[in-house]
Amino acid sequence: MMDGHEVTVVDNFFTGRKRNVEHWIGHENFELINHDVVEPLYIEVDQIYHLASPASPPSYMYNPIKTLKTNTIGTLNMLGLAKRVGARLLLASTSEVYGDPEVHPQTEDYWGHVNPIGPRACYDEGKRVAETMCYAYMKQEGVEVRVARIFNTFGPRMHMNDGRVVSNFILQARQGEPLTVYGSGSQTRAFQYVSDLVNGLVALMNSNVSSPVNLGNPEEHTILEFAQLIKNLVGSGSEIQFLSEAQDDPQKRKPDIKKAKLMLGWEPVVPLEEGLNKAIHYFRKELEYQANNQYIPKPKPARVKKGRTRHS
Numbered sequence: 001m002m003d004g005h006e007v008t009v010v011d012n013f014f015t016g017r018k019r020n021v022e023h024w025i026g027h028e029n030f031e032l033i034n035h036d037v038v039e040p041l042y043i044e045v046d047q048i049y050h051l052a053s054p055a056s057p058p059s060y061m062y063n064p065i066k067t068l069k070t071n072t073i074g075t076l077n078m079l080g081l082a083k084r085v086g087a088r089l090l091l092a093s094t095s096e097v098y099g100d101p102e103v104h105p106q107t108e109d110y111w112g113h114v115n116p117i118g119p120r121a122c123y124d125e126g127k128r129v130a131e132t133m134c135y136a137y138m139k140q141e142g143v144e145v146r147v148a149r150i151f152n153t154f155g156p157r158m159h160m161n162d163g164r165v166v167s168n169f170i171l172q173a174r175q176g177e178p179l180t181v182y183g184s185g186s187q188t189r190a191f192q193y194v195s196d197l198v199n200g201l202v203a204l205m206n207s208n209v210s211s212p213v214n215l216g217n218p219e220e221h222t223i224l225e226f227a228q229l230i231k232n233l234v235g236s237g238s239e240i241q242f243l244s245e246a247q248d249d250p251q252k253r254k255p256d257i258k259k260a261k262l263m264l265g266w267e268p269v270v271p272l273e274e275g276l277n278k279a280i281h282y283f284r285k286e287l288e289y290q291a292n293n294q295y296i297p298k299p300k301p302a303r304v305k306k307g308r309t310r311h312s
């Protein structure tokens with residue numbers, strides 16, 4: 001919008017929130033449509049960022065059929081829209097297409113190691129078939145596609161109850177509750193800050209790279225190290241609590257970003273601690289907001305008719 005583009009946001013608010021975009025409402029380049037991409041959409045656009053789908057494991061596992069519909073029928077609808085209006089479509093794919101990887105770090109030419117009938121399959125396989133659909137539309141119908149494989153991302157405007165590790169640990173640390181580590185905590189992840197991802201998505205959309213590109217920050221940590229880091233940054237005395245391992249949890253994950261560097265001139269620039277401090281600040285404000293804005297119904301005053309005294 002700041003570059004002069006007209007932006008239409010389409011959301012069914014399953015995991016999104018109006019509050020995340022309310023500061024744009026009224027801007028002449030902004031429009032918000034309450035719509036589920038599982039239903040067809042008829043609008044005129046030049047570029048489609050197809051970001052729809054719950055992304056947090058608890059959210060996408062909550063209703064696996066809906067997750068599958070969003071990633072399959074939703075993607076078909078968006079590709080159909082792209083074909084009809086001649087738009088370019090960018091698919092938000094995921095590092096989860098690599099499953100529990102046997103190649104480390106993960107390069108784009110790795111085919112992945114996914115359990116097709118496990119609890120994560122609705123998302124992993126949903127995104128894999130979404131990629132397949134993009135390339136079928138490209139080959140058969142000439143639709144221009146871009147595929148971003150997004151690695152773990154965090155930042156302000158994440159939902160506090162999102163259920164992913166960053167929001168869980170920050171909330172737990174702030175509230176003095178134990179930080180819940182699933183399994184031994186030796187599994188690794190590499191976290192990128194949201195503004196780096198947004199820059200990568202825009203660079204990819206406007207590039208001529210139609211094959212998949214990893215977008216992530218390659219700085220890798222174990223989840224246990226990550227718990228300690230957040231505890232220290234929050235200044236919290238919370239304990240660390242080990243819970244049972246999540247089924248099919250990828251044990252190692254780190255993007256190889258050579259392709260993005262070479263072909264998009266992109267790499268993440270926000271250091272992990274700086275990004276985490278921004279997220280911690282946001283969650284502190286969110287907790288204050290919640291405390292001040294909870295709707296507590298006021299008791300109705302008794303209606304007393306004038307001129308008459310009530311006796312019990």
Ligand SMILES: O=c1ccn([C@@H]2O[C@H](COP(=O)(O)OP(=O)(O)O[C@H]3OC[C@@H](O)[C@H](O)[C@H]3O)[C@@H](O)[C@H]2O)c(=O)[nH]1
Nearest residue numbers: 055057094095152164165168180181182187223246249
């Ligand atoms: O409270 C928690 C939450 C999570 N974890 C662990 O922390 C690691 C990261 O878990 P998250 O839920 O944040 O995210 P995951 O890496 O499992 O999945 C994510 O992958 C990349 C994206 O496509 C998605 O955002 C999401 O599916 C996992 O090993 C998980 O078991 C904890 O130890 N404690």
